[in-house]
Amino acid sequence: MSVQFRPAVLLLTALAVAGCWSSDRPVPEGEEDGRDSGAQLTITGAGASFPFPIYSRWFSIYSRENPVRINYQSIGSGGGIRQMIAGTVDFGATDAPLTEEDLERIPGTLSIPTVLGAVVLTYNLPGLEAPVRLDGETLAAIFLGELRRWRDPRIQALNPGVEFPDRDIIPVNRSDGSGTTYVFTDFLYEVSPAWRSRVGRGNAVRWPTGLGARGNEGVTGQVRQTPGAIGYVEQVFARQNNLPMASVRNVRGEFVAPSIEATTLAAAGLLERIPDNDDFRLSIVNADADGAYPIAAWTYLLIRPHMEDCRRARALLDLIRWSLLEREDDVRALNYAPLTMEIRLRALNALRVVTCGPERTPVFDPAIRFEAPESGARPTEPEAERGHAAEEARDAERD
Amino acid sequence: MPSATDSSPALPGGQRPVPPPSSAPGGGEGGRFLPSRKKGNLTDQFYGMILKLFGLTLPLLFVFIVLRIGQEARPAMEAFGFAFITSTEWNPVLREFGALPFIFGTVVSSFLALLIALPLSVGLAVFLTELAPRWLAAPIAFATELLAAIPSVVYGLWGIFVLVPFLRFTVQEPLSRRFGDTIPFFEGPAYGFSMMSGAVILSIMIIPFISAVTREVLAAVPRSQREAALALGATRWEMTWQVALPYALPGIIGGAILGLGRALGETMAITMVIGNRPDIAASLFAPGYTMASVLANEFAEATGELYLSALMEIALILFGITILVNIAAQALVWRVARRGGAA
Numbered sequence: 001m002s003v004q005f006r007p008a009v010l011l012l013t014a015l016a017v018a019g020c021w022s023s024d025r026p027v028p029e030g031e032e033d034g035r036d037s038g039a040q041l042t043i044t045g046a047g048a049s050f051p052f053p054i055y056s057r058w059f060s061i062y063s064r065e066n067p068v069r070i071n072y073q074s075i076g077s078g079g080g081i082r083q084m085i086a087g088t089v090d091f092g093a094t095d096a097p098l099t100e101e102d103l104e105r106i107p108g109t110l111s112i113p114t115v116l117g118a119v120v121l122t123y124n125l126p127g128l129e130a131p132v133r134l135d136g137e138t139l140a141a142i143f144l145g146e147l148r149r150w151r152d153p154r155i156q157a158l159n160p161g162v163e164f165p166d167r168d169i170i171p172v173n174r175s176d177g178s179g180t181t182y183v184f185t186d187f188l189y190e191v192s193p194a195w196r197s198r199v200g201r202g203n204a205v206r207w208p209t210g211l212g213a214r215g216n217e218g219v220t221g222q223v224r225q226t227p228g229a230i231g232y233v234e235q236v237f238a239r240q241n242n243l244p245m246a247s248v249r250n251v252r253g254e255f256v257a258p259s260i261e262a263t264t265l266a267a268a269g270l271l272e273r274i275p276d277n278d279d280f281r282l283s284i285v286n287a288d289a290d291g292a293y294p295i296a297a298w299t300y301l302l303i304r305p306h307m308e309d310c311r312r313a314r315a316l317l318d319l320i321r322w323s324l325l326e327r328e329d330d331v332r333a334l335n336y337a338p339l340t341m342e343i344r345l346r347a348l349n350a351l352r353v354v355t356c357g358p359e360r361t362p363v364f365d366p367a368i369r370f371e372a373p374e375s376g377a378r379p380t381e382p383e384a385e386r387g388h389a390a391e392e393a394r395d396a397e398r399d
Numbered sequence: 400m401p402s403a404t405d406s407s408p409a410l411p412g413g414q415r416p417v418p419p420p421s422s423a424p425g426g427g428e429g430g431r432f433l434p435s436r437k438k439g440n441l442t443d444q445f446y447g448m449i450l451k452l453f454g455l456t457l458p459l460l461f462v463f464i465v466l467r468i469g470q471e472a473r474p475a476m477e478a479f480g481f482a483f484i485t486s487t488e489w490n491p492v493l494r495e496f497g498a499l500p501f502i503f504g505t506v507v508s509s510f511l512a513l514l515i516a517l518p519l520s521v522g523l524a525v526f527l528t529e530l531a532p533r534w535l536a537a538p539i540a541f542a543t544e545l546l547a548a549i550p551s552v553v554y555g556l557w558g559i560f561v562l563v564p565f566l567r568f569t570v571q572e573p574l575s576r577r578f579g580d581t582i583p584f585f586e587g588p589a590y591g592f593s594m595m596s597g598a599v600i601l602s603i604m605i606i607p608f609i610s611a612v613t614r615e616v617l618a619a620v621p622r623s624q625r626e627a628a629l630a631l632g633a634t635r636w637e638m639t640w641q642v643a644l645p646y647a648l649p650g651i652i653g654g655a656i657l658g659l660g661r662a663l664g665e666t667m668a669i670t671m672v673i674g675n676r677p678d679i680a681a682s683l684f685a686p687g688y689t690m691a692s693v694l695a696n697e698f699a700e701a702t703g704e705l706y707l708s709a710l711m712e713i714a715l716i717l718f719g720i721t722i723l724v725n726i727a728a729q730a731l732v733w734r735v736a737r738r739g740g741a742a
Binding site: 075076077078079081082099101102168170175176177178179199200201202203204205206207210211212213214218221222225226 | 488489490491492493556559560563564567588590591592670671674675676677686688692695696697698699700701702703
């Protein structure tokens, strides 16, 4: 039965694809231009698991509208970098910025920021109503094992009028290597000299004290089961699970509760800090901006500066353009923080160096620049203006 | 059928002179019997080759795995040498790697698990084969075997939400309050997530294996042995203890090793309850870390050649320990069996 059925399915698929393509001429063999070819193209990527929900939403919607399938495996940032080095994927994704060591093995690889994430502190203090307030030094002392009781004067000083239970503090960390750990230790590294010299920062570090748990859900589980525990998880995860979240003091001395807006603000003043060579591998923890949540980071796509297959390269870059310029609503819907429009445009312009094919033709038309409308785009731009920018970019690309 | 004619010219190529060779050139219509026999000969050879291939696949696979992991682990071996096994420092940031805490965690948690599981499993098996009425034995045996079918991540979740809080509040905290200062095994603080929780969850996971094997070998004790013991005036207890169990001992050891092997390699469940701290502590209430857990935890995000290769070396050591345990077990089984034979 199924054998007889199969040709029919194939025929239908072929018809459907041909229909999308809307032309009567037969598909020329070895068609160069990806846009006009009817055959389905599969792009593979691998890497960070933190942005997986938003990527999979972007990629599935894009696949519905275009004859391109994107196969993204969320195997972890380190895995993504390894696959890029091995050359088995078309693009990679990572939370922690590429190290110089890795960059030497894949020279010229572009790190393109896509969305922002934040790491929040969650805790288990039965009977405590108000959110706990903490600052960088206190957090470092807790995770270094130097501050062991909730009733410590240092914690009390940050939380005037709060009655803490007389309990040990039990720090819980991620035992699996993780971009979340990178962001959190990056923050402690920036704010605490003691942390910098004794622990450092990385996807996995030597924790001086506390318990290790696997994954965001593991940390949450251990914190929930252990009165007095404090652990760090991704904001998206904490929000979905309604976990208590501590407010953290930023450089300007404000105690900021984690939120999408406060995360976006962490990257607001960043445009000037991006060097002229468009190296986006910047740390945005402890951002010096009003209302900015201090434990934030962006997550990157890793794109090769040159790709052999032009069809593939065009499809990939168009996907990124479309995702960054037109899909901000998805970002918010999934509790991620969007990048400001200036940074998205800057990132797209950085992609103009990407070339493809034996003749190294630029993938994006060199004549165009992605630019915001004259008024200057803001992150909370009304729909029309963003649409405009997107249209402009699309028009330019068609030429 | 057309293949019969094809096969006859091919036959002289076959080296095996097994069937009467004189009949081979007969060929043609010399009777339906001969061609079919020739064909059978060829099929036999083919069959033998296939089986040989299957037989060789596993040892080859084994060799290939060892070589491959060894090759990947080489940079770490060269960088740290023997100190890799004796160092307790595991610091991915500074690229310093030592495996001792993981080796300690794996070995201690597994043997503790065996210590808990073995008496329980043997007791259970004795009860089921010697004492329990049939209407009770069947459902209990079935329930025990069901334990083996539960995925280990489910054990882990159950561990986080039920076992760990239970151990923490009803076992660890009282014990560490009373004996914490005098007995190092019970030293606090009691987090719940600890070597003890890891060992308990492992023991629950290996009980079905050990008890199933023990039940089988007890059931295989010849009836005549039991009857002889009873006829000599032995009580039921004496018969079980002095006849059935010694007879079944090699099998029970085999079952225990099966369980130990599983405990050594178990990853998910123990990762979720052991606390994942690469420390060596005497206290059962302190968190620990196992080799399988650190592989599962850190492999996906490990970057840099040395880091990866250190993880590979841990894999190699885990492999080595498992092999050693199995060899030791085999030796033990032989020894026990020989002694049993001599007695």
